[in-house]
Amino acid sequence: MRPARLRAAARAALGTVYDPELDEPITDLGFVSSLTADDGHVTVHLRLPTSFCAPNFAYLMASDAKDALTALPGAREVTVLLDDHHDSDLINRGLAADAGYRGTFGHEAEEDLEELREIFRRKAHAAAMERALTTLLRARPDLTEEQLGDVVLGDLPDTAPTRALLRRRAALGLGTAPTDPALVDDGGRPFPPGEIPLRLRFARSVQISIDGNAHFCRGLLRTRYPDSAPDQAPRACDSGNPASAAPAAHSTAPARDGRTTKEKIA
Amino acid sequence: MYRKDGENYFIVDAHVALWDARPENQLNIHGKQFIDCFYDYHRNLSPESEMWSYEEYLYYGGDRLMKDLFVDGYVDHAIFQPARLGAFYRTGFGQTEEAFALTRKHPGKLTYNHFFDPRFEEAGLRQLREDAARFGLKGVKLYTAEWRGDSRGYKLDDPWTYRYLETCQELGIRNIHIHKGPTIRPLDRDAFDVADVDKAATDFTDLNFVVEHCGLPRLEDFCWIATQEPNVHAGLAVAIPFIHTRPRYFAQIIGELLYWLDEDRIQFSSDYALWTPKWLIERFADFQIPEDMDEYPQLTVAQKKKILGLNAAAMYGIDVPAECRLPEPAVA
Numbered sequence: 303m304r305p306a307r308l309r310a311a312a313r314a315a316l317g318t319v320y321d322p323e324l325d326e327p328i329t330d331l332g333f334v335s336s337l338t339a340d341d342g343h344v345t346v347h348l349r350l351p352t353s354f355c356a357p358n359f360a361y362l363m364a365s366d367a368k369d370a371l372t373a374l375p376g377a378r379e380v381t382v383l384l385d386d387h388h389d390s391d392l393i394n395r396g397l398a399a400d401a402g403y404r405g406t407f408g409h410e411a412e413e414d415l416e417e418l419r420e421i422f423r424r425k426a427h428a429a430a431m432e433r434a435l436t437t438l439l440r441a442r443p444d445l446t447e448e449q450l451g452d453v454v455l456g457d458l459p460d461t462a463p464t465r466a467l468l469r470r471r472a473a474l475g476l477g478t479a480p481t482d483p484a485l486v487d488d489g490g491r492p493f494p495p496g497e498i499p500l501r502l503r504f505a506r507s508v509q510i511s512i513d514g515n516a517h518f519c520r521g522l523l524r525t526r527y528p529d530s531a532p533d534q535a536p537r538a539c540d541s542g543n544p545a546s547a548a549p550a551a552h553s554t555a556p557a558r559d560g561r562t563t564k565e566k567i568a
Numbered sequence: 569m570y571r572k573d574g575e576n577y578f579i580v581d582a583h584v585a586l587w588d589a590r591p592e593n594q595l596n597i598h599g600k601q602f603i604d605c606f607y608d609y610h611r612n613l614s615p616e617s618e619m620w621s622y623e624e625y626l627y628y629g630g631d632r633l634m635k636d637l638f639v640d641g642y643v644d645h646a647i648f649q650p651a652r653l654g655a656f657y658r659t660g661f662g663q664t665e666e667a668f669a670l671t672r673k674h675p676g677k678l679t680y681n682h683f684f685d686p687r688f689e690e691a692g693l694r695q696l697r698e699d700a701a702r703f704g705l706k707g708v709k710l711y712t713a714e715w716r717g718d719s720r721g722y723k724l725d726d727p728w729t730y731r732y733l734e735t736c737q738e739l740g741i742r743n744i745h746i747h748k749g750p751t752i753r754p755l756d757r758d759a760f761d762v763a764d765v766d767k768a769a770t771d772f773t774d775l776n777f778v779v780e781h782c783g784l785p786r787l788e789d790f791c792w793i794a795t796q797e798p799n800v801h802a803g804l805a806v807a808i809p810f811i812h813t814r815p816r817y818f819a820q821i822i823g824e825l826l827y828w829l830d831e832d833r834i835q836f837s838s839d840y841a842l843w844t845p846k847w848l849i850e851r852f853a854d855f856q857i858p859e860d861m862d863e864y865p866q867l868t869v870a871q872k873k874k875i876l877g878l879n880a881a882a883m884y885g886i887d888v889p890a891e892c893r894l895p896e897p898a899v900a
Contacts, residue, residue: 323785352608353601356750356759388601409718412754421758425788506863507788507828510820515785517814518612525612 303376309339312377315370316346321363322422323356324516325429325470328363331516332523332533335385342378344371349385349530351522357389361396361406362415368397424488427470429512432505434458434467435485447499451492456480462538513537569892570642570876572853577873578892580880581646581845583745583780583805583837586633586667588659590626598715599656610842613809618847628841630670638677641838641845644877645886647679647707649745649780655715668703679884681707681745686728687716693735700739706884708741713749713759720751724764733772743883744768745803747780760786766793769800776883778835781806782825791828801883802829804875805839811851819857823864831871835880849876870894 303311316337317329328334328348335349348364368382384393396406404411435450438458445453455478458464468478476482476490483492485502493501516537524531570577589603607625620628628636637643648671650662664682671678682699685692699705713721722729724746736744752759762783769777782802783790794800802825810818825834836852838845853872857864873894881888 352605353598354605354750358755358759386601388598407755410720410753410755412756415756418756418758503827504788504792507791507824510817510824511785511787514787514810514814514817514820517817518785518810521612521813522608525608 303342305339305341308342308344308374308376309337311374312337312339312344312346312371315374316367319363319366319370321359322419322426323359323512324519325422325426325512326516326537328367329533330535330538331520332527332530333363334533335527335530339377342376343381344374344377344379345381345383346371347383347385349523349527350387351519351526353386353388355387357387357393357407358415358418360384360387360389361393361403362419364393364397365403368400423470423474425508425512427467427474427476427488428505429509430463430467430470431485432502432509434461434463435502436506437461437463447502448495450485450502451483451495451498453484454480455482455484458484569644569889570849570853572850575853575869575873576892577642577849577853578877578881578888579641579643579645579845579849580836580877580884580886581637581641581643581838581840582778582835582880583649583803584633584637584646584840585648585650585661586628586630586663586670587651587661587841588627588663589657589661593657593659595656595658599653602653602656602661606842609806613813614843615812615847618844620841625841630666633670633840634674636844636846637840638674642849643845645677645679645881645884646840647681647880647884649681649707649709649747650683651709651711651747652683652685652714653711679706679886681705681709681743683709683711684732685714685716686722686726686732687719689728693731696732696735697739700741705739705741707743707745708736709745709747711747711749713751715751719753721749721753721759723752724768726764729768730771733768733775737772737774742774743776743778745778745780748783748786758786760789762786762789762793765800766797769793769797773799775799776801778803778883780837781839782821782834784821787821787824791824794833795828798833800829801833801835801879803835803837805837806842808836808838808848808852809843811848811855815855816858816861818855819861819864822855822867823857823861826867826871827864831874832879832882834875835883836876852876 316334317327319328320326321328321331333348333350334346336347338345346367350360364382364384368380371377371380382397384390393406403415439445471478485498486492520534570579594600603626607622611619637646648667650664653661668680671680680703682703682705684696746765748760750759762779765777765779776799778801779790780803782804784806807821838848857866878888
């Protein structure tokens with residue numbers, strides 16, 4: 303493969319690597335600081351917003367990047383290096399040796415990072431569900447929060463938030479048929495009618511948290527590496543949701559009776 | 569005290585530090601990485617006019633602290649919440665002796681909270697008893713991502729942590745401030761998850777658990793446990809400076825906290841010297857939820873007074889002058 307073609311393929315492959323916490327490709331976040339492809343040798347340097355970004359997520363992104371690049375037909379030798387992190391030496395040694403998660407972190411690793419990935423797939427789904435349903439509520443003032451329990455995927459307009467929701471559902475192994483209910487728990491089950499406003503509200507706090515972190519991490523990366531600004535793409539999934547405003551305001555309140563919420567809605 | 573529009577606000581800054589991150593106190597590269605990370609937080613979220621030079625930021629000393637908090641910063645009382653970071657700094661990051669001496673020199677102005685580390689097991693328990701007696705501890709600050717030997721973190725529901733919390737109960741240390749960091753054992757888990765705080769809060773109902781930076785970057789996990797555990801509180805460190813860079817995001821944070829918790833369980837913290845309190849207090853007193861964000865009710869003056877000082881004053885038994893108190897609720 304010619305260097306330019308390999309480079310383009312490598313760039314595209316890195317676009318499939320996500321930051322699990324921020325639910326965005328590392329290329330859009332500006333985490334790829336350099337990429338060279340020459341005679342089948344692909345070398346990538348990654349950078350993060352701080353030295354103290356969580357090492358488990360840092361490792362996930364770096365090892366996913368190496369896997370994605372190694373799968374390219376024209377890549378004979380792949381080197382992925384994480385720069386300026388408190389665990390750079392540890393992670394870079396592990397990547398070079400293809401030591402895997404346990405081989406890299408030794409006694410600090412118990413099994414694998416699959417449960418961690420799953421937790422963040424669930425969060426990404428909750429946030430996408432909130433965006434899609436809040437967009438629907440805004441477009442249809444006749445619709446109340448309580449009625450969201452009857453909304454199926456086929457009721458959602460073909461917009462970016464809906465397509466994002468379908469992708470997150472597929473990633474989590476949930477159904478994507480037009481007849482499937484839209485407001486569901488992590489296992490795809492609808493909520494009891496009395497819980498719907500509370501569950502939407504909780505999904506909103508997930509969305510605020512992830513979007514807030516994504517903005518902060520972008521900003522910190524630019525502060526740390528001023529030359530990273532042109533590499534960052536605007537965050538796509540919240541662009542249609544500037545205020546995150548919900549039309550049905552103040553309609554819900556969490557249980558105030560001390561410790562009973564957990565029993566009631568667990 | 570801060571006065572604005574005829575209102576008097578009693579100010580408790582519930583999270584301040586006196587640190588020394590100068591190169592001569594750094595043990596290794598991580599000491600530099602840690603303070604550089606703090607400095608980037610400072611540069612990223614501060615208004616231009618409030619920005620410090622890197623040299624000032626490495627070490628500022630007690631006189632500067634007193635001026636920034638009490639002369640320029642409207643603060644009536646501040647609480648030290650030191651992080652030890654013994655694996656990164658020779659004498660630790662938070663300067664125990666200097667901060668405690670300052671507390672004694674300015675009675676009534678400062679409270680010194682100390683730290684414990686459950687991985688010191690029996691020896692640490694003895695130390696905790698000595699520290700409680702020496703410092704008159706009402707609270708402790710726990711950084712769960714503290715590195716020690718080949719361990720880089722612990723949880724609040726570890727058996728040894730429970731022994732320490734039992735000792736806190738016995739010694740009258742009622743306020744447990746928790747600061748989550750990026751490392752935990754095993755690394756399989758999310759280090760920022762607050763499920764361990766949930767368990768400890770359920771098992772130690774007479775202790776207050778103040779989760780610093782309101783659980784960020786896991787605001788949602790924090791809100792979910794705090795709505796169910798009445799002894800879990802939110803510290804606004806790191807969250808409040810967004811009032812400048814991203815006021816709509818700050819509106820969401822404060823709106824969510826008021827929704828899932830209540831106005832009695834949120835505490836102002838500048839996280840000094842990450843940020844200075846003056847501008848944060850001025851901005852917060854003036855802050856209002858943007859009108860188009862009508863999923864959140866407007867903030868009231870009483871809520872702001874509680875958050876800026878009355879809540880932490882109640883938790884720490886700090887006397888509030890009559891002109892700063894809220895009217896007693898009418899008895900039904």
